[in-house]
Each structure stands twice: as structure tokens, then as C-alpha cells.
Amino acid sequence: MISIKKLIVIVSFGSVSKLKRQQSLDIFLELISKNHPNYEVVQGFTSQRVIDTIKKNEGIEFYLPEQIVAKAIRDGYEEIIIQPLNIIAGSENEKIQELARKHNNGDNEIVKISKSLLSDTDSYEGVADAITKVISREEEEMILLVGHGSYHISDSQYTFLQKYLNNRTSSFVVGNLMGNLTIEKAIKKIKNQKVKGVKIFPLMITVGKHMLEDIGGEKEDSVKNMLIKEGFDVTFVDKSILEYHVFQQIYLKNIEEVVKKQMEE
Structure with a gap:
């Protein structure tokens, strides 16, 4: 069986606080990686200001979601799941939806989007x-x-x-x-x-x-x-809220629903 390259992209506004990233985003990424070992897990920030500040202060490079997805497709990834860490499915979520439409072609949906915290x-x-x-x-x-x-x-x-x-x-x-x-x-x-x-x-x-x-x-x-x-x-x-395990579990469940649907297709 030929294995395909799979990616989960965790998207948030970002934070310039290294400590707070370690207490929330980094722990969440570890949780997703542990539960989905067949996927590479990365994070992207929607704020260019946050990205620039972290690079200046810490020398660490983060990327915008569109940069991550475009590179992943060039590198041959065939399944990409985006988990927006939004509370509601607002304007930021619409940008993610547009990003997915840009890279999906008809029935060939490479990019799938998981639910926001509040959605139904x-x-x-x-x-x-x-x-x-x-x-x-x-x-x-x-x-x-x-x-x-x-x-x-x-x-x-x-x-x-x-x-x-x-x-x-x-x-x-x-x-x-x-x-x-x-x-x-x-x-x-x-x-x-x-x-x-x-x-x-x-x-x-x-x-x-x-x-x-x-x-x-x-x-x-x-x-x-x-x-x-x-x-x-x-x-x-x-x-x-991402510093609380119970909220991390809600997002994890959302991702698992998308993964399950991918396997059924």
C-alpha cells in the first residue's frame, strides 16, 4: 500500500508571548501529533505582525496559512486538514474557506477544513x-x-x-x-x-x-x-481557553471527524 503525505495545519492569530505559546499552542500541537501520527502537524499564524515580531525577538520563522498550504501542495501532500482556532466561524474562517477553494479542484478536495469552536x-x-x-x-x-x-x-x-x-x-x-x-x-x-x-x-x-x-x-x-x-x-x-485540556479535546474531536470522513471517502 502506497502511503500518501498528510498534513494538519493549526491556524490561529498567533501570540508574541513565547511562554503563552508554550502553555497553549505548543501543547495542543503535541496533542494532535500524538493522536494522529500519520499526519505531519504544523501551525500557521494569520497575523503578519505577530510573525514579524517573533522573528525579530526570537529568530523563529512562522508562516501564513496560505504559504503553508501552497508549499505543502508543491511538496506533494495529498491530504491537508486545516483547523482554525477560532471561537466563531467569522471573517477569518471565510478567508480559510477561500484558501481551500483556491487549491481544491472539482471533486479533488485536497484541503479540508475542520469546525470552529462554536458552529452548531x-x-x-x-x-x-x-x-x-x-x-x-x-x-x-x-x-x-x-x-x-x-x-x-x-x-x-x-x-x-x-x-x-x-x-x-x-x-x-x-x-x-x-x-x-x-x-x-x-x-x-x-x-x-x-x-x-x-x-x-x-x-x-x-x-x-x-x-x-x-x-x-x-x-x-x-x-x-x-x-x-x-x-x-x-x-x-x-x-x-486553549490552556485548558477540555477545550483542546473539543478541537481534537473536530479534527477526528474530518479524518474519519477522509478515510470513508
């Missing part, structure tokens, strides 16, 4: 379960889940997540930096709950400017300081 009913159930399991809360404390949010139509997936969380508890609220579920709306909900404390949990894949400055930073209009001004005792969780 099953995913809302799974993510809501994961969130309520890994995030502990004290008495008289609310959990504020802060995501990027989006002006893309897929921003509604955060609303679905909130509904599934509401079915489990009234102690978790989603508030995003942009989109429909704003931080201001989230704070209003929290105030209505008459609690003393708020724990901020970043609903993001990698640690970057948004997490360190806009959410948990000391700038006047950070989410943390907005809550402090409202009189809450605030705790900031300095971890991305």
Missing part, C-alpha cells in the same frame, strides 16, 4: 458544559466571559452560547469587545444579579493585547477597571 447545536452544548466545568466561582460571584466579538453575522453564535449557559446557570454572562453582546450590556446584567464579585474569564484562544490590556489591564477603560468602578471585587483569569 452540539458545539454550543459542549462548550457550555466545558465552561461550567473548568471555571469555579465563589458565593455571590458572577463569571464574565469576554470574547473578541464581531460585526460579522456569526457574532450571533455568542448569543446561542449565552442561551445554553442560561439553561445551566444564571452565574455566567458573555460580554464582548465588539458586536451585539457588549461589555456594557454584560455589566448591566451583572448589576441586576446583586453580587459582590466578578471573575473575568477571557473567551479567547491566545493571549495578546486584548487580554492583557483591554480586558485585564490597568488602563482606565479596561474591562477590569470598568467593573471596579461599579464597585465589584474583580478577579482576572490570565489564561486562554
Whole structure:
């Protein structure tokens, strides 16, 4: 039996923090490699700024997804699975879809794309379960889940997540930096709950400017300081969701579904 060259590409915005990459992305890549030894596993970043900064500071070269896929096809890879580490299937996901269309020819689909974290009913159930399991809360404390949010139509997936969380508890609220579920709306909900404390949990894949400055930073209009001004005792969780095994397992399952479908074709 002739073996074919197979590749899994893990795609994220990237992070200039070496420590945070080691705590999240690198561990996730090891998990995928261990579970899929017949595939080469690499990662690509969508941010050229992050790529350039890492090269300047660390001398390590990362590449854009389109560069990785184009080279893989030139090198003879016949199966390429892209796993976007997105929370929702928004504009970044559309770019990945376009990348796949560019390289696929009719029935010869070399490039397949795995699902984002939030994509369908099953995913809302799974993510809501994961969130309520890994995030502990004290008495008289609310959990504020802060995501990027989006002006893309897929921003509604955060609303679905909130509904599934509401079915489990009234102690978790989603508030995003942009989109429909704003931080201001989230704070209003929290105030209505008459609690003393708020724990901020970043609903993001990698640690970057948004997490360190806009959410948990000391700038006047950070989410943390907005809550402090409202009189809450605030705790900031300095971890991305990819640092939790349960979320890694969700992405792993998504990849395994694509691999299984490949084997059945």
C-alpha cells in the first residue's frame, strides 16, 4: 500500500508571548501529533505582525496559512486538514474557506477544513458544559466571559452560547469587545444579579493585547477597571481557553471527524 503525505495545519492569530505559546499552542500541537501520527502537524499564524515580531525577538520563522498550504501542495501532500482556532466561524474562517477553494479542484478536495469552536447545536452544548466545568466561582460571584466579538453575522453564535449557559446557570454572562453582546450590556446584567464579585474569564484562544490590556489591564477603560468602578471585587483569569485540556479535546474531536470522513471517502 502506497502511503500518501498528510498534513494538519493549526491556524490561529498567533501570540508574541513565547511562554503563552508554550502553555497553549505548543501543547495542543503535541496533542494532535500524538493522536494522529500519520499526519505531519504544523501551525500557521494569520497575523503578519505577530510573525514579524517573533522573528525579530526570537529568530523563529512562522508562516501564513496560505504559504503553508501552497508549499505543502508543491511538496506533494495529498491530504491537508486545516483547523482554525477560532471561537466563531467569522471573517477569518471565510478567508480559510477561500484558501481551500483556491487549491481544491472539482471533486479533488485536497484541503479540508475542520469546525470552529462554536458552529452548531452540539458545539454550543459542549462548550457550555466545558465552561461550567473548568471555571469555579465563589458565593455571590458572577463569571464574565469576554470574547473578541464581531460585526460579522456569526457574532450571533455568542448569543446561542449565552442561551445554553442560561439553561445551566444564571452565574455566567458573555460580554464582548465588539458586536451585539457588549461589555456594557454584560455589566448591566451583572448589576441586576446583586453580587459582590466578578471573575473575568477571557473567551479567547491566545493571549495578546486584548487580554492583557483591554480586558485585564490597568488602563482606565479596561474591562477590569470598568467593573471596579461599579464597585465589584474583580478577579482576572490570565489564561486562554486553549490552556485548558477540555477545550483542546473539543478541537481534537473536530479534527477526528474530518479524518474519519477522509478515510470513508
